[in-house]
Amino acid sequence: MTTTFQPNARGYYGEFGGAFIPEMLYPNVEELREQYLQILADPEYQAEYQQLLRDYVGRPTPLFEAKRLSARYNTRIYLKREDLCHTGAHKVNNTVGQILLARRLGKTRIIAETGAGQHGVATATVCALMGMECIVYMGKTDTERQRPNVERMRLLGAKVVAVTSGSQTLKDATNEAIRDWIGNPVDTHYIIGSVVGPHPYPDLVARLQSVISEEMRKQLLEKVGRELPDYVVACVGGGSNAAGAFYHFLDEPSVQLVAVEAAGHGIHSGHSAATSVLGTPGIIHGSRTLLMQDEHGQITEPYSLSAGLDYPGIGPLHAHLGASGRARFISIEDEQALKAVAELSRLEGIIPALETAHALAALGQLGAGPDEVVVINLSGRGDKDLETYMKYADQLK
Amino acid sequence: MTNRIQKAFEQKGQNLLNVYFTAGYPKLQDTVPLIQALTTAGADLIEIGMPFSDPLADGPVIQQSSSVALANGMNLYVLFEQLKDIRQQVPDTPLLLMGYLNPIMQFGMENFCREAAAAGVDGLILPDLPLVEYEQEYQAIFKQYNLQPVFLITPQTAPERIRHMDTLTDAFLYLVSGPGTTGSANTQEAGTQEAYFERIAAMNLRNPRLIGFGIGDKASFQRASQYAHGAIIGSAFIRALEDTADAPQAAQKFVSSILS
Numbered sequence: 320m321t322t323t324f325q326p327n328a329r330g331y332y333g334e335f336g337g338a339f340i341p342e343m344l345y346p347n348v349e350e351l352r353e354q355y356l357q358i359l360a361d362p363e364y365q366a367e368y369q370q371l372l373r374d375y376v377g378r379p380t381p382l383f384e385a386k387r388l389s390a391r392y393n394t395r396i397y398l399k400r401e402d403l404c405h406t407g408a409h410k411v412n413n414t415v416g417q418i419l420l421a422r423r424l425g426k427t428r429i430i431a432e433t434g435a436g437q438h439g440v441a442t443a444t445v446c447a448l449m450g451m452e453c454i455v456y457m458g459k460t461d462t463e464r465q466r467p468n469v470e471r472m473r474l475l476g477a478k479v480v481a482v483t484s485g486s487q488t489l490k491d492a493t494n495e496a497i498r499d500w501i502g503n504p505v506d507t508h509y510i511i512g513s514v515v516g517p518h519p520y521p522d523l524v525a526r527l528q529s530v531i532s533e534e535m536r537k538q539l540l541e542k543v544g545r546e547l548p549d550y551v552v553a554c555v556g557g558g559s560n561a562a563g564a565f566y567h568f569l570d571e572p573s574v575q576l577v578a579v580e581a582a583g584h585g586i587h588s589g590h591s592a593a594t595s596v597l598g599t600p601g602i603i604h605g606s607r608t609l610l611m612q613d614e615h616g617q618i619t620e621p622y623s624l625s626a627g628l629d630y631p632g633i634g635p636l637h638a639h640l641g642a643s644g645r646a647r648f649i650s651i652e653d654e655q656a657l658k659a660v661a662e663l664s665r666l667e668g669i670i671p672a673l674e675t676a677h678a679l680a681a682l683g684q685l686g687a688g689p690d691e692v693v694v695i696n697l698s699g700r701g702d703k704d705l706e707t708y709m710k711y712a713d714q715l716k
Numbered sequence: 717m718t719n720r721i722q723k724a725f726e727q728k729g730q731n732l733l734n735v736y737f738t739a740g741y742p743k744l745q746d747t748v749p750l751i752q753a754l755t756t757a758g759a760d761l762i763e764i765g766m767p768f769s770d771p772l773a774d775g776p777v778i779q780q781s782s783s784v785a786l787a788n789g790m791n792l793y794v795l796f797e798q799l800k801d802i803r804q805q806v807p808d809t810p811l812l813l814m815g816y817l818n819p820i821m822q823f824g825m826e827n828f829c830r831e832a833a834a835a836g837v838d839g840l841i842l843p844d845l846p847l848v849e850y851e852q853e854y855q856a857i858f859k860q861y862n863l864q865p866v867f868l869i870t871p872q873t874a875p876e877r878i879r880h881m882d883t884l885t886d887a888f889l890y891l892v893s894g895p896g897t898t899g900s901a902n903t904q905e906a907g908t909q910e911a912y913f914e915r916i917a918a919m920n921l922r923n924p925r926l927i928g929f930g931i932g933d934k935a936s937f938q939r940a941s942q943y944a945h946g947a948i949i950g951s952a953f954i955r956a957l958e959d960t961a962d963a964p965q966a967a968q969k970f971v972s973s974i975l976s
Contacts, residue, residue, distance in 0.1 A: 329848065339817060341773040341843040342868040343892060484779055490770065497772050502896040504872055602818045602844065603770070615791040616819030617769040 324569040324636065324645065330518020331607075333642060335635035338517035340605045343501040347509075348605075350424065352519045358423050359416075359526060371415045372530060375448070376405045378412075380531075382538035382694070387666040394687035397542070398669070398697045399535055401560065408672065408699030409528060409560045410441035414510055416527035418445040421508035428452045428507040432496040434461055434489035434556070435626035435674070436468025437699060438512030443477035453477040456495040458488035461626055468703060486620045489630050493604050513557025514634030517605030521562075521634050528563025535694055536567055549691040552577040553698065554678040555648075556592070556628035558637040560698035565646070575647060578637060579681045581623035581674075582650035592621035594633045595641045595648040603632040609641070624653040624707065625673035627699075654714060655680040660701065661715040672699035673707060720838045721810040721864060721887045724760050725924045725945060732946030733937065733974060734761035734926055735953055736814060737967075738781040739798070740790025741767070746963045747798045748805070753964035755809045757971035760946065761926075763841065766795060766815030773843040775899035777951040792823045796831040803836035812866065812887075814841040826857055833861035839887045841866040847881065855884070866890050871912045875919065882921045891916060891944060893929045899951030902930050913943030937974050949974065 330336045330352075340348055358364050372378040380400045389396045401409035414431075421429060429446050431453070433439030439455040446453035455472055459481040462469050472479050485491035493515075500509045514521040514528075536546040551568055553561035555578045568574040583591040591597060598609035603618060610632035611619045623629040633641075640646035651659075656673060659680035664670045671679060675698045687693050701708065708715055718726070725732065735754050739747045747764070754762050767782035767790050774782070802811070813832055820828045820842070832840070840863050845854070850865060858865055864887035869878055871894060881889065891913065894904050902909055916925060924945040931940050932952030940947035953970055960966040 337849065339844045339846060339849065342846075342873060343773065343870050343895070345846070346870075346872040346874075484776065485769070485783075494770055494772060498775075498897050501773065502900060504870075504895050599822075601821055602816075604772075605844070612818065612822065614822065615793075616822035617786060618818070619769075 324639070326518060326522050330522070332635050332639035334600070335608045335638040336518055336521065337607050338605055339602045339607065340517045341501065343504065344497070347500060347504055348517050354424065355420065355519050355523050358420055364419060364423065367419055368416055372412065376411050376415060377403060378530065379534045379538070380404060382535060382542060384542065385667050388663065391666060392682050392687070393689050395690070395692045396682070397548070397692065397694045399531060399564065399694055401531065401696060401698050402669070402671065402675070402700035406437070406441045406444050407702060408437045408441070409531060409563060410438045410512060411444065412530055412563065413512065413524050413527045413559060414438070414441040414445045417508070417510045417523070418449050418451065421510070422449065424508060426506060426508035428503065429510055430454045430456065430496050430499050430507055431510045431512060432456045432489065432492040433512065434458070434492065434630065435703065436461070436465040436472070437627060437703065439477070439479070440468055440471050440475070442510050443472040443475035446477060447475045454480060454499065456480050456482050456492040456499065458482050458486070458492045460487040461489065461492070465626060465703065488620070490618065497604065513559040514562040514636055515557040515604055515606060515632060521606065521636055524559055525562040525566055525636060528559050529566035531560070531563035531696060532565065532567035535564070539692070539694070543692055547571055547574050548694045550575045550577055550685055550687055550693040551696070552579060552678050552681055552685070552693060553696040554579045554628065554674050555633055555637055556581070556630045556674065557632070558634040560696050562634060562636055564696035565640070569645070576640065576645060577681060577685065578640070578646045578648050579678045580648060580650050581625060581628035581677055582652045583622040583624070585652055586650050590622035592623040592629045593650040594621070594631065596650060598632065606635050608632050608635045609638040625656065625677070627672070627674040628677065649681045649684055651677040651680040657711050657714045660708065669697070670701035671697060672701050673704045675699050719862065719864060719886060720808060721761065723808070724810050725888065728760055730945060731941045732760040732926065733758070733971070734763055734946065734948040735759045735971065736763040736765055736948060736950030737953060737957070738765040738767050738778065738785050739795050740785035740788045741781040741954070742784065742957050742960065742963055744788040744790060744794070747795065748802060749964045750967055751802060751806055751811070753967040754971060755806050757968045758975050759809070759971055761810045761812065763812045763814045763948065763950070766792065766813055766819060768816040768819055771816060773897055775897040775951060777899045777954050781954045792819060792828065796835055799835040810838045811836065812839040812841055813837055817842055817844050825854055829857050829861040829863055832863060837863065839864035839866050841890065843868060851884070868892050869916065871895070878916065878919065878921070882923055885923060888924045888926050888945070889921060890948065891925050891927045893927055893931065893940070896929065898929055900930055910943065917943060934974050
């Protein structure tokens with residue numbers, strides 16, 4: 320594969336990326352930067368990673384031809400079933416890879432941030448598996464609206480810290496995780512859950528999630544007779560499932576990459592998380608990327624009904640895909656996402672996560688023809704959102 | 717040419733007290749009265765914090781003061797307006813601006829440096845501006861406006877990296893006392909911190925050294941000053957301003973308690 324969309328030595332994708340970190344984090348991040356490619360390429364590491372993906376996560380995940388949904392949109396729709404991964408979402412692909420990496424770096428303590436709790440659960444899971452100490456930072460607001468995931472993490476032996484600084488959501492949980500790392504530079508590895516943060520994290524997480532598109536190519540060849548679909552569609556908060564779904568198609572210009580953001584109550588309603596539209600270049604969590612901020616460079620609070628998409632930035636890879644025109648960005652409002660939840664549930668018998676439903680809701684806007692192949696990355700299942708779905712039962716009829 | 721920071725170190729030599737406060741805290745208009753009060757009370761350098769919504773290197777006290785300052789309406793335009801005549805009131809005390817890169821990027825780095833220099837600011841402490849980015853992107857602008865960068869050093873910073881930082885500034889080196897954000901207590905094993913301070917002192921660097929993070933009273937100030945040219949106090953001073961109606965008076969009292 321060529322390297323058009325790979326980061327350069329300083330971690331830049333075009334004008335986005337880099338590592339804007341305080342000196343206190345420099346040795347940790349530098350250690351990771353120096354070693355991650357070597358470790359990821361090590362045959363022993365790969366053997367262990369692949370075995371866990373197969374026997375523990377349950378990979379490869381199926382590529383399912385959604386016939387009734389296809390008929391509804393008059394195109395050929397395939398669902399990449401990441402919702403069938405252990406713990407219910409794609410997040411675990413990354414945490415399995417990073418915990419093996421952490422062990423090779425000699426780290427004994429794991430920290431993570433989480434919004435909806437999916438990444439926290441996936442981290443707590445692999446820490447239990449490896450017998451490692453696990454501390455998950457979660458905004459206090461999120462601990463209240465995602466209580467089942469808090470209990471899951473505790474059951475798995477993790478310590479969940481409710482973050483009370485700032486707006487008490489994902490952005491602040493990430494701040495607190497970074498502050499923890501500043502305070503524990505020697506024994507701790509920080510498992511970031513998305514393609515955000517200082518270099519090399521965006522690249523590391525994208526590589527660990529790239530198994531999604533690697534499998535898609537093989538499965539498409541088998542099912543459709545060609546490796547390349549016409550569209551790959553994924554939702555974007557920070558952008559880890561999209562990065563994994565796009566990865567092996569980045570340098571295939573015939574494949575349209577579609578990133579779907581959360582527009583909340585509407586892009587210009589003041590309650591939105593559509594960073595590609597509302598964001599401007601700046602620095603968040605150690606990376607130069609697009610982020611939602613006021614005219615003075617203070618980071619503003621995004622909104623989406625889905626806790627997994629209300630992050631005020633997007634990964635630098637996605638900022639670059641948008642700026643270069645390689646990916647098309649679509650914004651979906653809460654209400655449209657809820658309709659898509661109902662639609663997939665009724666037509667295919669699959670209840671998607673609210674985040675994933677944003678990708679599904681973009682189907683009507685793609686303009687895909689009857690013979691074209693659309694792959695939707697079904698990033699997570701809807702169990703965690705049941706309370707929300709009960710609350711909005713009227714809109715789900 | 718000797719800058720104000722160098723002069724301050726030359727004149728006093730030892731036990732220099734650098735006090736940090738967040739601009740616009742506790743009240744929006746407290747910035748200038750606080751600089752005056754700190755100077756009168758005997759602070760040797762003053763670090764003016766530019767509040768940011770997401771201050772990664774700061775502990776809860778400075779986070780809170782930043783939130784209050786932002787809610788009070790502080791921003792870079794207001795700050796530079798407040799500072800425009802500061803050198804008529806405080807001619808000699810070195811003034812440094814401390815803050816994060818994002819608000820500066822939105823203001824524009826060159827605009828920012830021009831305004832800072834016009835106000836009579838001597839140095840900049842930008843913890844999330846990494847060395848490599850500084851050298852490649854901003855060093856020329858800093859030099860053009862005679863602004864000294866202040867680099868942070870931690871127990872994990874490699875000696876060759878410290879030596880390199882030492883060549884890039886004519887101010888001082890900021891020794892972070894141990895792992896943790898601003899205001900954190902020292903939890904290291906006995907002797908660890910001293911060994912680190914002594915190791916850096918033995919490097920015979922060209923710039924003087926100030927120790928910061930976790931310094932908060934007379935005892936910790938004096939202890940730190942044994943290993944460096946002085947120390948930096950931030951969170952403890954912000955706490956002293958918390959419930960006061962008269963910030964300048966609280967500043968006087970606080971500095972006296974350290975230096976008496």
